[in-house]
Amino acid sequence: MPNAATPSPEALEPVTPGVPPTPRAAKDVFGEHVTLAERYVALLGDTGIAHGLIGPREAPRLWDRHVLNCAVVAPYFSDNSTVIDIGSGAGLPGLVFAIARPDLTLHLVEPLARRCRWLEAAVAELGLTNVVIHNARAEGVVGVCRAPYVTARAVARIDALARWSFPLLEANGRLVALKGQSAQQELAQEEASLKRLGAVETGVTTFGAGVLDPPTQVMIIRVGTQPQPGKPSASARGRRQGKGRKRRQPSE
Ligand SMILES: C[S@@+](CC[C@H](N)C(=O)[O-])C[C@H]1O[C@@H](n2cnc3c(N)ncnc32)[C@H](O)[C@@H]1O
Numbered sequence: 001m002p003n004a005a006t007p008s009p010e011a012l013e014p015v016t017p018g019v020p021p022t023p024r025a026a027k028d029v030f031g032e033h034v035t036l037a038e039r040y041v042a043l044l045g046d047t048g049i050a051h052g053l054i055g056p057r058e059a060p061r062l063w064d065r066h067v068l069n070c071a072v073v074a075p076y077f078s079d080n081s082t083v084i085d086i087g088s089g090a091g092l093p094g095l096v097f098a099i100a101r102p103d104l105t106l107h108l109v110e111p112l113a114r115r116c117r118w119l120e121a122a123v124a125e126l127g128l129t130n131v132v133i134h135n136a137r138a139e140g141v142v143g144v145c146r147a148p149y150v151t152a153r154a155v156a157r158i159d160a161l162a163r164w165s166f167p168l169l170e171a172n173g174r175l176v177a178l179k180g181q182s183a184q185q186e187l188a189q190e191e192a193s194l195k196r197l198g199a200v201e202t203g204v205t206t207f208g209a210g211v212l213d214p215p216t217q218v219m220i221i222r223v224g225t226q227p228q229p230g231k232p233s234a235s236a237r238g239r240r241q242g243k244g245r246k247r248r249q250p251s252e
Pocket residue numbers: 086087088089090091092093109110111112115136137138139152153154155164250251252
């Protein structure tokens with residue numbers, strides 16, 4: 001889960017009571033789409049919290065910690081491409097990408113029906129026409145959708161994400177996993193397991209330096225022409241047997 005971000009010192013007027021003011025950085029990041037982004041933040045702060053998709057303590061940091069944390073990654077994707085976002089929750093990062101990049105097609109994959117209903121309402125309310133919602137687990141959409149990019153944020157460790165996402169990727173596709181500040185450490189622990197699963201290139205890239213504090217750490221894992229199903233890593237087996245560190249519960 002991303003670390004708490006320092007609130008932006010420069011802020012515009014609030015758009016909706018109870019919703020944090022729009023930071024000046026939002027204009028730079030969203031450009032002409034900032035008004036739509038403001039409406040999304042207003043929805044998150046209203047029904048998103050009321051329906052339990054976002055924790056009430058997140059309200060003051062909806063922009064920096066959540067929406068901008070995702071939006072700074074939006075320029076990464078090729079023009080007019082398709083992106084599958086697994087475990088979208090309240091649309092982070094999938095809906096943020098759909099707002100910032102209307103040229104993209106976003107497939108949001110979310111197993112909880114209650115969350116899907118909220119996402120459907122948000123898509124209708126925002127008038128987005130580039131979003132498809134799948135009420136399913138990532139494992140359930142193999143053969144249903146395929147794309148050059150799969151994204152995820154605060155869903156699982158990278159080895160589990162790789163197992164779920166590699167079958168959804170086209171040849172030479174990329175898993176783009178938004179991570180917290182320990183991304184480099186997690187990657188080092190799972191590198192061998194990722195290679196066994198079919199990764200041919202792995203790395204951590206920083207997005208949003210100078211806009212967000214802290215900036216967003218993104219693990220980018222490229223697959224080859226045909227990812228191979230692999231065994232769970234030793235650390236994953238240990239966790240399943242109750243060994244090792246307790247998995248951090250990402251806040252929503
Ligand atoms: C902690 S939430 C994160 C939501 C959002 N990505 C965010 O950053 O706020 C994790 C989400 O992953 C979903 N999830 C869990 N296992 C999944 C799976 N196998 N496939 C797709 N989604 C999954 C959960 O239903 C939940 O909505």
